[in-house]
Amino acid sequence: MKLQAVLFDLDGVITDTAKYHFIAWKQMAEGIGITIDSEFNESLKGIDRMQSLERILIHGHQEQRYSQAEKEQLAQAKNDEYVALLASLAPEDAYPGIKELLQELKDNGVPAVIASASKNAPLILDALQLTDAFQAIADPQGIPGKPAPDIFLRGAGLVGADPSCCIGIEDAQAGIEAIKAAGMYAVGVGEQRILGPSGADWVLPSTSGLTLRQLLAAAHME
Ligand code: BG6
Ligand code: MG
Numbered sequence: 001m002k003l004q005a006v007l008f009d010l011d012g013v014i015t016d017t018a019k020y021h022f023i024a025w026k027q028m029a030e031g032i033g034i035t036i037d038s039e040f041n042e043s044l045k046g047i048d049r050m051q052s053l054e055r056i057l058i059h060g061h062q063e064q065r066y067s068q069a070e071k072e073q074l075a076q077a078k079n080d081e082y083v084a085l086l087a088s089l090a091p092e093d094a095y096p097g098i099k100e101l102l103q104e105l106k107d108n109g110v111p112a113v114i115a116s117a118s119k120n121a122p123l124i125l126d127a128l129q130l131t132d133a134f135q136a137i138a139d140p141q142g143i144p145g146k147p148a149p150d151i152f153l154r155g156a157g158l159v160g161a162d163p164s165c166c167i168g169i170e171d172a173q174a175g176i177e178a179i180k181a182a183g184m185y186a187v188g189v190g191e192q193r194i195l196g197p198s199g200a201d202w203v204l205p206s207t208s209g210l211t212l213r214q215l216l217a218a219a220h221m222e
Helices: 018-031 037-044 050-061 068-084 098-107 122-128 150-158 174-179 194-200 214-218
Strands: 005-008 110-116 164-171 184-189 202-204
Touching: 005 150, 005 194, 018 050, 018 068, 050 068, 068 122, 098 110, 098 150, 110 150, 150 164, 164 174, 174 184, 174 194, 174 202, 184 194, 184 214, 194 202
Parallel strands: 005 110, 005 164, 164 184, 184 202
Antiparallel strands: none
């Protein structure tokens, strides 16, 4: 089977923005008397902004406390803090191996696509100077979020790829589930303990040194 596209999650795969999401959510949550830890944060990774807020409110037994308008304010406050944390993001903040892998994909004519829940994706790719490394960015607007397969299917559609001939790369449990639901080969970046149970086909500790050849061999593709 010939590989037709590689779909990348953004936060926690291309760069370490997952930590900034955690810092910003933790600060917002503390402001309303809710404590979140890194274990709970795993359940937020890959989940869109409003759904993340809902999960935090349920975690703190405050799901009935706020009106829709107040929830939007809380989410806005989190995003303001998050965007402020992004201000220092620079090209050298791409994770090790990412630029090399993207270059190798380009050299071999394999489209690279962003499949992220983040509305800040274009801003982050600009700061990393990686916008041109991707053939397409799937817009998360108007489709069900991860673990639903939609964002990966939309991404594959943008480059005319058959999902079963695609590889998805993710750092989140919900993201791995989404890739599998889309019928793609799922590469997890992180811990086997966290990503294995979600159905990752292959888990690596980091993207450092990751090559197209390794991806093809793992996925039994050409
Ligand atoms: C995902 C992150 O990539 O994007 C989540 O893993 C985040 O933590 C989601 O909530 C939405 O991001 P944003 O930037 O639109 O709030
Ligand atoms: Mg992620």
